[in-house]
Amino acid sequence: MKSRAAVAFGPGKPLEIVEIDVEPPRKGEVLIKITNTGVCHTDAFTLSGEDPEGIFPVVLGHEGAGVVEEVGDAITHVQVGDHVVLCGDSCGHCSNCHQGLPFYCKEFAERNLTGQRVDGSTCLSCNGEEMRGRFVGQSSFSTNVIASAPGVIKVPKDLPLELLGPLGCGLTTGVGTVMNALKPQPGSSIAIFGAGTVGLSAAMGARLTGCEKIIVIDVNPSRLEMALEIGATETINANEEDAVEKIQSLCNGGANYSVECTGVPEVVIQAVNCLTPPGWCAQVGVTPSGITVPLEMDQVVFGRGIRGVVMGEANVQNFVPYLAELFRAGRLPYDRFVKFYDFADINQAVHDSAGTGEVIKPILRMP
């Protein structure tokens, strides 16, 4: 079928909205009419060409929300007309998938970052030329997409679908990192570096798990204000104060946990050094490949650790509907930091999302 898609024809080039062809769904696949899609840093990162997995021409986008149009064979968990949020694809049968950790699927990269199915085929084409799709299992910068069963998640129809796409990446990553990976004891202290969607979601997750001190660090005053609005107890403007010293003084020696969302090497070091032992830093921010970070081993050996966390280590088929219910209950007020754009203004939305400016979570309205 024909679809309008924003195509990345090359690294660093503006996206171009063109007509493409989308195949009918094969066995285990679902065709979805996208109504809205969030724009995430990872889209801008892949578009920049800094990502070694860069694949062009490609349709990016990975916070899609929409309505099921057609289901392939062997699809039983959704039907035509269902409202769905899209997530990455996973194989469903490797040891990590069996443990409910689909984002550590042993086929994660080939299923989500190559733009192709595991058999090497693609589901998109343009003027008869093959085009890469299935970015994070979906390529949601398109009015119609094909996704595989594990990444298609049914959500309640009485919730505003236009807001739900970011549940599939930014919200799951932030809330899940705290709830599923760090699992803080109630009364803990946590320092969150970076007040974008992931950092603010981590702050909401910290509040939901009963953290007592929730400190958010950023350089943008309006983002820090937003952090206080959604549940942070203190904020630090890293341009004005030494974050590590301030955290140590606020938390009686250091924070029990930290979440690093910026991917900036100097900030990674701060996110480890601000901990009081035993303390864990969850590394969520993505850095260009080849980056190394010198950690003071004196700090690490005395009970401080860092570990990477992907997609909040969430079993997304359960976690996304759970987040949707938290949103309904008013306990995940991320709608306060969403800004809507028309699909035609996608390049502006990607630009706004990549910076550290006023716009925190752009959501596109699809035609």
Ligand SMILES: [Zn+2]
């Ligand atoms: Zn993302």
Ligand SMILES: [Zn+2]
């Ligand atoms: Zn797997």
